[in-house]
Amino acid sequence: MQIELQAELFRRYPKFFRSPGRRLVDPNVISGLENRLLDDMAPIDERGIECGNGWFALIDRLSRACENEIDTLMAQGAPKEGWPRIAQIKEKFGGLRFYVHGPLSDDLREQIVQAEHEGSLCICERCGAAGKLREGRWRRTYCDNCEVETF
Numbered sequence: 064m065q066i067e068l069q070a071e072l073f074r075r076y077p078k079f080f081r082s083p084g085r086r087l088v089d090p091n092v093i094s095g096l097e098n099r100l101l102d103d104m105a106p107i108d109e110r111g112i113e114c115g116n117g118w119f120a121l122i123d124r125l126s127r128a129c130e131n132e133i134d135t136l137m138a139q140g141a142p143k144e145g146w147p148r149i150a151q152i153k154e155k156f157g158g159l160r161f162y163v164h165g166p167l168s169d170d171l172r173e174q175i176v177q178a179e180h181e182g183s184l185c186i187c188e189r190c191g192a193a194g195k196l197r198e199g200r201w202r203r204t205y206c207d208n209c210e211v212e213t214f
């Protein structure tokens with residue numbers, strides 16, 4: 064994704080796209096206090112958003128919902144190490160993949176799955192127009208114009 068568009072998302076949702084820090088792991092999974100905080104570096108920190116500009120609005124909507132969840136957690140007094148944080152955003156098999164570290168509500172998990180397996184498969188990854196999944200040389204979701212222009 065074009066760097067200016069990525070920067071816009073990072074500016075709009077500063078808590079969800081915060082710099083990597085330490086992440087609180089479920090204390091029921093790993094015992095020992097020293098093991099309950101993990102380094103939260105993720106692919107997004109090295110590679111940025113790995114898909115086309117056309118999915119900007121879709122990613123914007125999911126990111127806004129995640130930022131709202133953080134606001135709810137903050138209101139409940141949850142520590143920063145326990146907030147969800149973006150881990151990776153990329154294209155895979157023609158669809159969006161949106162990986163998050165940390166807790167999310169069932170409703171938001173469902174929204175993400177829907178965007179990955181339905182929403183993104185109807186939107187041109189390159190320009191954002193209505194598109195469909197193509198299974199030619201590459202598996203990708205493009206509109207008719209972009210499919211012709213980039214053939």
Ligand SMILES: [Zn+2]
Binds near residue numbers: 190
């Ligand atoms: Zn297009």
